[in-house]
Structure formats: C-alpha cells, structure tokens
Amino acid sequence: xxxxxxxxxxxxxxINLAAAIRALPTFPAxxxxxxxxxxxxxxxxxxxxxxxxxxxxxxxxxxxxxxxHRRLKGLQTKGLIRMYSSPQDSRIRLIAPTDLANxxxxxxxxxxxxxxxNDAR
Amino acid sequence: MIRCVQLLLHIGLSAAIWVCxxxxxxxxxxxFESTRTANWVFLPAAVRLLAVxxxxxxxxxxxxxGTLVTNTPIFGWMTMPSAAVATLSAIAPYIAVRxxxxxxxxxxxxxxxxxxxxxxxxxxxxxxxxxxxxVLFYVLGSDNGVRGFVSMLVGDVxxxxxxxYVLRTLLALGGRWRGEKLGGPS
Numbered sequence: 001x002x003x004x005x006x007x008x009x010x011x012x013x014x015i016n017l018a019a020a021i022r023a024l025p026t027f028p029a030x031x032x033x034x035x036x037x038x039x040x041x042x043x044x045x046x047x048x049x050x051x052x053x054x055x056x057x058x059x060x061x062x063x064x065x066x067x068x069h070r071r072l073k074g075l076q077t078k079g080l081i082r083m084y085s086s087p088q089d090s091r092i093r094l095i096a097p098t099d100l101a102n103x104x105x106x107x108x109x110x111x112x113x114x115x116x117x118n119d120a121r
Numbered sequence: 122m123i124r125c126v127q128l129l130l131h132i133g134l135s136a137a138i139w140v141c142x143x144x145x146x147x148x149x150x151x152x153f154e155s156t157r158t159a160n161w162v163f164l165p166a167a168v169r170l171l172a173v174x175x176x177x178x179x180x181x182x183x184x185x186x187g188t189l190v191t192n193t194p195i196f197g198w199m200t201m202p203s204a205a206v207a208t209l210s211a212i213a214p215y216i217a218v219r220x221x222x223x224x225x226x227x228x229x230x231x232x233x234x235x236x237x238x239x240x241x242x243x244x245x246x247x248x249x250x251x252x253x254x255x256v257l258f259y260v261l262g263s264d265n266g267v268r269g270f271v272s273m274l275v276g277d278v279x280x281x282x283x284x285x286y287v288l289r290t291l292l293a294l295g296g297r298w299r300g301e302k303l304g305g306p307s
Contacts, residue, residue, distance in 0.1 A: 012231070013230055017175060019234075021292060022293065024236035025237060
C-alpha cells in the first residue's frame with residue numbers, strides 16, 4: 001500500500017506540474033477594467049470599424065472617460081493596442097489591435113472552445 | 122524491492138537529465154560563458170527545480186551525483202571542492218523548493234500549483250543556488266566576484282524560463298495535435 005502511494009504521489013506531482021507548466025503566463029496580466037475595455041474594443045473591431053480614442057473613452061456608462069483613457073494607456077504599455085492618428089484627420093486618434101492582442105483573442109477563443117467541448121462531454 | 126527500484130530510478134533519471142542538460146547547455150550556449158563556473162544562460166537550473174519538485178529528496182540526490190560527474194573537468198574527480206559543489210547543488214534547490222512550497226501552502230502532491238507559483242519557486246531555487254554557490258566559491262578561492270554572481274543569477278533565471286516555456290509550447294502543441302486528431306476545434 002505504501003509503495004503504491006509513493007508511485008501515485010509521483011504521478012500526481014507530474015500531473016499537477018504539467019498543468020502548472022501549461023498555465024504559465026504568456027500574456028501581460030490584465031485587470032478587470034482593462035479586460036473589459038479590450039473586450040469592448042474587440043467587439044467593435046470585429047465589425048470592421050475603426051475605433052476612435054474618444055469613442056472608446058465613452059464605452060462604459062458606469063465608468064468615467066478618464067478611467068477608460070488610463071486603461072487604454074495601460075493596454076498600450078502592455079503592447080496590446082496601438083494608437084495612431086487618422087490618415088483623414090490628424091486630430092483624430094484611432095485604436096488598432098497589435099499582433100499580441102490578436103494572439104490573446106485567439107487563445108481566449110481556444111479556451112472557450114475547449115470549455116464548451118468539455119461541457120458537452 | 123519495488124520502492125528501492127523506484128528510488129534508484131528517480132535518482133538515476135535526475136542525474137542523467139542533469140548531465141545531458143549540462144552538456145547541451147555547454148554546446149548551445151558556449152558563447153555565453155561568463156567564467157569557468159558561470160554562464161549567462163544555464164538550462165540545468167530548470168532541471169534542479171523540476172527534479173526536486175517531481176522526485177523530492179531522491180531528485181536532489183540525483184542532482185548531486187550528476188554534478189559530481191559534470192564537475193570533474195573543473196574541480197577533478199571526487200575532490201573536496203567537487204564534493205562540496207555537488208552537495209550544494211543538491212541541497213540548495215531542495216531547501217528552496219521545500220521552503221517555497223511551505224510559503225505557498227503547496228501539499229506534497231503539488232495540488233493547486235499554478236503557473237505563477239511555479240515561476241516563484243523557480244526564482245527561489247535560482248537565488249538560493251546562486252547565493253550558496255557564490256559563498257562556496259569565495260571560500261574555495263575560486264570566487265569570480267560580482268560578475269560571476271550576476272551571470273550565475275541571470276543564467277539560472279533565463280535557463281529556467283527558457284526550459285519552462287519550451288515545455289509549455291510542447292505541451293500546447295501536443296494538446297493541439299491531439300485535438301485535431303479527435304476532430305475537435307483546435
């Protein structure tokens with residue numbers, strides 16, 4: 001019984017370690033507000049429309065524009081979005097996703113598919 | 122009898138993987154060698170962490186034996202300095218993982234270990250190994266000063282991160298391949 005417990009304990013350590021390795025962070029950690037802003041941006045990008053910084057600042061009815069703007073700066077620092085001047089009007093600043101953001105959405109999509117698949121089983 | 126075989130297997134595996142990782146590191150990162158005993162990228166640091174996490178005490182013993190083998194060109198076979206370095210190579214990660222595990226409230230089965238706590242344990246293992254090795258090298262007169270300390274620390278941290286993230290990629294690719302094989306969404 002003792003030898004079986006040792007072997008199973010090693011196996012459990014292996015399983016838990018493998019899970020921890022899979023869960024190693026690959027993206028910059030986002031707080032709840034940043035995640036909300038990013039998801040809001042993603043919803044608009046998905047329609048093929050450019051997002052203006054001023055529009056993004058008014059995304060949340062319950063959040064002040066300055067708070068949203070701070071979060072946009074945070075997302076820019078973390079390399080998830082880039083802000084650039086509109087080619088048509090240099091006074092207007094637009095927001096675009098970076099490759100990192102696209103990878104993030106892809107990974108979220110994969111996690112969601114996996115969760116749905118496991119749920120269906 | 123089976124317990125004995127299992128112990129020997131854990132010790133042997135840890136020693137073998139340490140030796141392989143050491144020579145692989147020497148081959149891949151020869152250009153990053155800082156001193157005789159330090160490299161700016163040190164993959165075997167991850168082996169220290171994983172061997173102790175997986176196998177506990179026997180893993181640490183395996184690390185010590187492996188280090189005796191890899192130390193031979195530097196300190197000679199079974200000399201006092203070689204034995205001292207080998208002992209530290211075994212003890213340092215063992216103490217770090219045990220202490221870190223207690224701080225993070227991890228049980229013996231590592232249930233609940235997260236990616237972040239794995240990185241924390243890696244950092245603790247690297248710091249304890251580098252600190253103790255630096256003290257020993259100073260006592261032995263092989264001290265390489267601040268440069269040696271810094272390059273050892275950077276090497277252990279980078280080496281650990283490199284190995285962990287390569288393993289992460291391999292596990293993700295394996296999972297994706299398995300998903301595609303079963304016909305599910307990847």
